[in-house]
Amino acid sequence: EVQLVESGGGLVQPGGSLRLSCLASGFTFDVYDMHWVRQAPGKGLEWVSGVGGRSGRTFYAPSVKGRFTISRDTVTNTLFLQVVSLRAEDSAVYYCARGAGSGSYPLEYWGRGTLVTVSS
Amino acid sequence: SYVLTQPPSVSVDPGRTATITCGANNIKIKSVHWYHQRSGQAPVMVIYYDTTRPSGIPERFSASKSDNVATLTISRVEAGDEGDYYCQVWEADGDRFWMFGGGTKLTVL
Numbered sequence: 097e098v099q100l101v102e103s104g105g106g107l108v109q110p111g112g113s114l115r116l117s118c119l120a121s122g123f124t125f126d127v128y129d130m131h132w133v134r135q136a137p138g139k140g141l142e143w144v145s146g147v148g149g150r151s152g153r154t155f156y157a158p159s160v161k162g163r164f165t166i167s168r169d170t171v172t173n174t175l176f177l178q179v180v181s182l183r184a185e186d187s188a189v190y191y192c193a194r195g196a197g198s199g200s201y202p203l204e205y206w207g208r209g210t211l212v213t214v215s216s
Numbered sequence: 217s218y219v220l221t222q223p224p225s226v227s228v229d230p231g232r233t234a235t236i237t238c239g240a241n242n243i244k245i246k247s248v249h250w251y252h253q254r255s256g257q258a259p260v261m262v263i264y265y266d267t268t269r270p271s272g273i274p275e276r277f278s279a280s281k282s283d284n285v286a287t288l289t290i291s292r293v294e295a296g297d298e299g300d301y302y303c304q305v306w307e308a309d310g311d312r313f314w315m316f317g318g319g320t321k322l323t324v325l
Contacts, residue, residue, distance in 0.1 A: 131314065133259075140319040141251070141259065141302050157313065191258055200306035202249035202265070203314065206258040 098122040098205045100192045105210030112182050116210055118175040118192030125173040126150070129195030131203060132166065132177045134188035134212075144190070145177060149198035160186075182214045218307045220317035227323045228293050236320045238286040238303030246305040248286040250279060253319075254299040262301075263288060290322075298324045 104116040116132070131146040145166040146155045154166050165178040175192055189209040196204040221239040228234040238248065250263040261270055263279045266286070276291045290297055303317040 133314075133316075140300075141253075141304075141316040143314040143316060146314065155313075196264065200247070200308075202247075202261055202304065203251070203259075204261055204264075204270070206260070208258050 098194065100194060100205060100207035102190065102192050102207045102210035105190065105212045107213045107215065108182055109216050110183060110214055112214070113178070113180040114182070114212060116177040116179065116190055116212070118177075118207060120173045120175065120192075120194070123194070125168070126170045127198060129198050129201060130166075130168060130175045131193045131195065132164075132175075133191045133193055133203065133206075134186075135191070135209075136185070136188040139188075142188075146195070147175070149195065151198070179212070182212075184214050186212060187214045188212060218305070218309060218313075218315060220303055220305065220315060222301075222303060222317040222320045224318070225321045225323065227325055228290075229325050230294060231292055234290040234293050234297070234322055236288040236290075236301050236322065238288070238317050239284055240286075240305070241284060243286050243305070244281055244283050246307070248279070248281060249304045250288045251302045251304065252297075252299055253302070254296075257299075259302065293322075293324055295324050298322055 099121045101119045128149040132144040163181045167176045191209045192207040193203040194205040195201040251259040252262045253259040300319045302319045307313045
């Protein structure tokens with residue numbers, strides 16, 4: 097059974113940093129693309145970043161490029177999102193999602209999310 | 217940039233058919249995926265590659281596509297179908313993006 101469990105969210109001041117984690121299980125981690133998708137309170141889904149399963153290539157939405165860094169540990173099957181220079185508009189639930197393959201695939205499985213609140 | 221446009225809300229009586237649209241320029245050449253998100257829960261994929269239902273998704277869910285509009289159809293709507301529905305495509309526009317529509321809130325009356 098595929099499981100994705102996010103952690104690392106919390107309350108952080110503007111300009112601060114966090115590292116979000118997503119522990120994956122139930123599948124071969126380095127075969128599938130992995131993604132972060134966020135959802136601000138009362139708003140829609142916004143794709144944030146992805147890492148290619150086989151290539152390890154990374155992708156970012158323009159709104160976070162240069163501030164967020166996606167990475168993965170294929171030994172511990174953990175996906176990370178390092179977020180710096182946080183702004184109020186980064187406040188959201190951050191979901192970890194697995195692609196249906198490696199490439200331009202849909203997001204087949206999702207975790208329950210971790211909440212990031214940026215506020216002074 | 218490529219924009220996916222969904223109606224903010226759709227209302228339907230139980231047992232009737234709900235139709236949710238996703239409009240975009242020349243969407244016929246894109247692969248469209250659909251997700252359902254119940255209140256307070258994570259999204260669930262309900263349609264992928266335009267018309268395919270994942271295992272466990274009822275046959276009541278179907279989808280189609282024309283030149284500029286993708287459509288999700290839910291037949292014999294039930295209370296459990298309520299929530300937000302999002303369309304999504306992959307757009308290689310300088311970089312790769314997994315793009316979502318703004319979402320449609322389905323209310324079962």
